[in-house]
Amino acid sequence: MTICSYCNEYETESYWTKYCPDCSMLRRMLILHNSKSCLEILKRVLIRNPTQIDYKVQLELKKKVNNDIEDYDKPNTRSQKKVVEKIN
Numbered sequence: 001m002t003i004c005s006y007c008n009e010y011e012t013e014s015y016w017t018k019y020c021p022d023c024s025m026l027r028r029m030l031i032l033h034n035s036k037s038c039l040e041i042l043k044r045v046l047i048r049n050p051t052q053i054d055y056k057v058q059l060e061l062k063k064k065v066n067n068d069i070e071d072y073d074k075p076n077t078r079s080q081k082k083v084v085e086k087i088n
């Protein structure tokens with residue numbers, strides 16, 4: 001086993017492979033789909049501008065004030081969705 005040559009964090013599955021399983025999957029996705037479209041999607045999802053960060057902080061603070069934070073994976077209720085719409 002060797003260290004992945006892309007992320008330099010995880011081990012590869014065998015000595016003869018170059019990437020870890022996660023990076024291999026990422027690489028296959030980039031090959032399957034257009035790399036530019038993948039990059040645009042990642043930019044839209046992962047990179048936030050200061051305004052978006054402010055909205056997110058306000059939303060999280062409001063949740064904390066209302067004691068609505070129980071489980072982040074749990075879907076919002078209708079009343080919580082209305083609060084989100086008012087903020088945005």
Ligand SMILES: [Zn+2]
Pocket residue numbers: 004005006007008009010019020021022023024
């Ligand atoms: Zn990797």
